[in-house]
Amino acid sequence: MRRAFDLLLAVAAGIALAFLLLPILALFLRISPQALIEALGSEVAVDALWVTVKTGLIAHAFVLAVGTPAAYFIGTRRFRGRDVVISLIELPLVLPPAVAGIALLTLLGRRGLLGESFSALGIEIGFTQTAVVLAVAFVAAPFYVRQGIAAFESVDTSLMDASRTLGASPARTFRRVALPLAATGLGAGSALAWARGTGEFGATIMFAGSFQGVTQTLPLATYAQLDLDRDVAIAIGALLVLVSGTVLVSVKLLPSWTRLTSLSLIRSEPSASR
Amino acid sequence: MRSVFALALVALALVSGCGGDARAEPGDGLDENLNVFAAASLTEVFEELAPNVRFNFAGSDELATQIREGAPADVYAAASPRYPDELLAEELVEEPQIFATNRLVLVVPSDNPAAIESVDDLRADGTKLVVGAEGVPVGDYTRTVLENMGATDVLESVVSNEDDVKGVVGKVASGEADAGFVYVTDYNAALEDLQAIELPEDAQAVVEYPIAVVSDSENREAADTFVELVLSDEGQQALEDAGFGPP
Numbered sequence: 197m198r199r200a201f202d203l204l205l206a207v208a209a210g211i212a213l214a215f216l217l218l219p220i221l222a223l224f225l226r227i228s229p230q231a232l233i234e235a236l237g238s239e240v241a242v243d244a245l246w247v248t249v250k251t252g253l254i255a256h257a258f259v260l261a262v263g264t265p266a267a268y269f270i271g272t273r274r275f276r277g278r279d280v281v282i283s284l285i286e287l288p289l290v291l292p293p294a295v296a297g298i299a300l301l302t303l304l305g306r307r308g309l310l311g312e313s314f315s316a317l318g319i320e321i322g323f324t325q326t327a328v329v330l331a332v333a334f335v336a337a338p339f340y341v342r343q344g345i346a347a348f349e350s351v352d353t354s355l356m357d358a359s360r361t362l363g364a365s366p367a368r369t370f371r372r373v374a375l376p377l378a379a380t381g382l383g384a385g386s387a388l389a390w391a392r393g394t395g396e397f398g399a400t401i402m403f404a405g406s407f408q409g410v411t412q413t414l415p416l417a418t419y420a421q422l423d424l425d426r427d428v429a430i431a432i433g434a435l436l437v438l439v440s441g442t443v444l445v446s447v448k449l450l451p452s453w454t455r456l457t458s459l460s461l462i463r464s465e466p467s468a469s470r
Numbered sequence: 471m472r473s474v475f476a477l478a479l480v481a482l483a484l485v486s487g488c489g490g491d492a493r494a495e496p497g498d499g500l501d502e503n504l505n506v507f508a509a510a511s512l513t514e515v516f517e518e519l520a521p522n523v524r525f526n527f528a529g530s531d532e533l534a535t536q537i538r539e540g541a542p543a544d545v546y547a548a549a550s551p552r553y554p555d556e557l558l559a560e561e562l563v564e565e566p567q568i569f570a571t572n573r574l575v576l577v578v579p580s581d582n583p584a585a586i587e588s589v590d591d592l593r594a595d596g597t598k599l600v601v602g603a604e605g606v607p608v609g610d611y612t613r614t615v616l617e618n619m620g621a622t623d624v625l626e627s628v629v630s631n632e633d634d635v636k637g638v639v640g641k642v643a644s645g646e647a648d649a650g651f652v653y654v655t656d657y658n659a660a661l662e663d664l665q666a667i668e669l670p671e672d673a674q675a676v677v678e679y680p681i682a683v684v685s686d687s688e689n690r691e692a693a694d695t696f697v698e699l700v701l702s703d704e705g706q707q708a709l710e711d712a713g714f715g716p717p
């Protein structure tokens with residue numbers, strides 16, 4: 197009886213695994229390794245990789261710089277409407293990408309709420325790399341902030357209280373105690389946000405358009421190449437799988453790695469809070 | 471134990487239900503069992519002509535890719551003979567028939583912010599021109615027309631290569647772009663948001679719309695009925711009303 201049940205569970209797990217992995221496997225089987233490398237050397241792929249990395253780095257820097265203090269504030273303070281604030285931050289997570297694109301357009305497009313004034317000042321965001329950065333940051337930030345809030349929430353408050361009691365300023369407590377202790381969660385959130393940003397498609401194509409070397413990121417390029425050169429399309433797709441896979445593995449490995457470093461950080465600086 | 475099996479059965483039923491039915495019963499009606507893959511520019515007129523059919527509107531090239539990968543299409547209507555001809559050579563569709571023609575116009579947002587009156591005005595610095603990407607029919611036709619006019623240099627004003635004609639219409643109608651090249655039929659479908667600038671007759675590309683039954687169609691009778699409807703007086707009238715030219 198029990199064995200039959202276990203068997204059933206194992207079969208379900210097998211089906212799930214096959215369902216999730218076979219399409220990705222097929223992608224790699226469709227193209228030979230040489231053709232893959234050759235296609236990745238094509239101008240379109242190189243340009244798209246460059247655009248993706250550049251806009252991704254800028255968007256990510258922005259997300260970390262604003263997201264970390266924001267997550268610290270929300271994660272460690274209790275205030276009215278906190279749950280609502282958290283839900284609002286998570287909203288873009290469940291928003292269809294095309295809706296994210298329309299939303300950005302209605303705010304920052306030429307006829308948008310703010311865009312109209314910007315436009316009058318000669319600042320136009322549509323079709324520029326700025327638009328790509330904004331689209332990427334908009335869809336990726338919630339992954340980081342959400343994870344960051346959880347990470348700061350789980351920091352033992354008695355450690356922070358001790359730091360304050362011993363005379364460390366709030367800023368120093370944040371930097372020397374909270375940040376190292378939350379590093380694991382922040383790292384995981386950062387990696388997930390990066391992966392989501394790299395894969396961003398809908399908001400980018402609506403808000404920034406698609407132009408090789410300017411706004412055409414890897415996901416846009418793989419779609420555009422479908423009708424021109426399928427090898428390149430498949431190669432870029434495979435590259436995106438590898439990038440996402442690397443991010444995922446690093447998220448898994450991160451906890452064991454940072455646990456060591458953050459603990460040693462605290463131990464090696466016993467006077468940190470003075 | 472029994473409930474686990476019941477659950478598995480329910481799951482199985484759901485999965486098989488999603489697979490689309492391969493019933494051989496065609497029926498004469500044009501209903502949701504018929505899958506018509508059609509170029510995005512045909513959206514309005516086809517939906518009006520056969521409201522119950524299941525349509526998949528996208529770029530003709532993208533539809534061709536989907537059919538090659540075995541998507542369950544019964545009829546393929548494209549905005550260019552190129553893809554149906556390719557699919558014919560691969561024996562994926564049957565002999566295509568031309569059922570309509572179209573022509574390109576230059577469109578600008580209704581308030582025409584960049585004050586564009588002709589193709590020449592597109593050369594002005596800072597003009598945001600949006601076109602179809604290369605390999606997408608509307609994009610290829612745009613390049614042909616510009617070549618015919620000896621004006622390919624206006625492509626330097628392009629800020630986005632869109633994956634289908636609706637992408638071009640959307641960017642111009644929303645005012646994000648200053649101008650774009652689209653089919654006259656798309657302009658007719660968005661009169662409120664767009665102004666059209668006619669292009670010289672002798673520079674026009676030959677924009678032919680072929681329709682073909684997909685070889686693997688499991689709904690052959692209904693597929694033939696749909697093709698007949700499109701070629702019938704009723705179908706031709708609807709196409710004409712939408713701004714398409716006769717074949």
